[in-house]
Amino acid sequence: MRRIVDKNLVELLIQLRFTPSAKRLRQIEATEELIRSIDPDKQYPWEFVHFRITGFMPARSVQSYLIPGRQLLEDLRIFVTRLSTIACPRVDQLDEPIYRLGEVASRLGVSEKTVNRWRRCGLVARRFIFPDGKKRLGIRRGVLEGFMEAYPELVERASRFSRMDxxxxxxxxxxxxxxxxxxxxxxxxxxxxxxxxxxxxxxxxxxxxxxxxxxxxxxxxxxxxSARSSVRDAQRVFELYKAGVPISQLVQRFARSRSSIYRLINQRRASALMARRINLVPSPEFADPAVREQILAEPVELPAAPDGLAEIPDALASSQLLPEYVRLLKQAQPIPAALEARLFRKYNCLKFMAVQCRSAIRLSNPAARLLGQAESYLAQADAIERALVAANLRLVVAIASKHAADPAQFADLVSKGNYALITAIQEFDYTKGLRFGKQAALAIAKEYARSSGKDIEISRRKAASIASAQIQLRQSADLAAIERARQSLTEVIQRELDERQQYVIINHFGLAATGIRRKGKTLQQIGQELGLSKERVRQIELVALQRLRKALGPEEFDLLTR
The missing domain is CATH 1.10.10 (Arc Repressor Mutant, subunit A)
Known part of the structure; x- marks a missing residue:
């Protein structure tokens, strides 16, 4: 199914789902009028689109931008179809006739496929409840007549289409x-x-x-x-392509056209890109295209890693490699503060651009240009990440030496510390002006504290005393205080969050209207209900939790997140 490209139009669709039915019908009719006035070769500001649909201007927090007319036509067509699914009027209650797509095709002497192609040109169809009680796509007579007046040559040419005998x-x-x-x-x-x-x-x-x-x-x-490529064949094509086999040989080997081979390859590239988790720290400056271009164009010389370091595995299997590993790390040079800030800035900007490209890719028909751009951004970000990791491996060894009791444990701690270092790089907020070494040292120490806590053996007597203390604490809990915290939590959620944020928080954390916990829904399930991606729901939840953290006390916030 096609999706709406413009993100603000998607959010507007979600908001209009909660409006009264009569108002929704007026907004659908306003959208139909807007579609008839759109010129595919022009551009339209978002404020204009929002005002024509709702009758009021959007919030000032949304930055003004232009939408291409051709994209806007396609988005509004999907917008009307989805919004009409929620507010479906009955055909017998309307003042004008409603034609099904097949009836339109019969009246004009064209095929139903032609009618569907006309929908992309501005022939608006929305869902109605027909006499048999089923919801189907229909076209109002006024809309059909307006389309025929706007495109007389198109209708006449289609009606002259000669069928083959x-x-x-x-x-x-x-x-x-x-x-x-x-x-x-x-x-x-x-x-x-x-x-x-x-x-x-x-x-x-x-x-x-x-x-x-x-x-x-x-x-x-x-x-x-019927000789379609199976999943195994598609994977084999992709593997051979990555191994350097020319496209001409793949065409002959799999008996497919060049475009088909490229389509299989691009679909595999897109699937791999969509499955990759991209962690980044966003910055407000990334929203400015001029600043992004300046950041990406700025030359940054990556510090060279010691020769031979890449040949040693990340997970040190034995302590025999440690002497050579430590010797190589002594050759690594620390990164100056100014260069470190520039590296992290470019590192996160590259990932931001990769996410932007990925959001515009369609798995059904991925664009090779967008795939190439996203992969190029991620390759540059990975190179910077490797340089940052190599420059900070000495920090891991230094902290591991303070926690290790014997050489075997030291090798295990170094391996765990390396993974904690990579996570710290992905989560480091360079905009605060701090040096990375401090946050990395804290992250590595926390990882060692967690891992060491799992290895401690508690004696039976100590375990029994801890369990007894926990039982006494539970028995002496102030139930009235818990109930007051729940009531306060519900009030703050209703006061501080908008309707969509409340929906995400209440359903994900399993809160009923009274604040009592129940089984929560996953982000994927909430996204399907709201027509959003899982990543977008996660972003909405993060903003809502930040608001609640400021408004709630420690007890109420702990009650929500535990």
Missing amino acids: ERQRREVIDLVVRFAANSKGSLSHVIRQVAQATGRSAETVRYTIKQYLRSHPEHPLARRA
């Missing part, structure tokens, strides 16, 4: 069979050749062959048409 259909099928026998390319390539030879569209030829093969499944072309 049986003789012409047979000629097309014979040409496809003959071209396919003399070609090693894909069936799509053959269809394009036949379309060029006959003057028909490729879609017409493809549909003719599809209908013929459906009634003749034993025909050799049927096997060729």
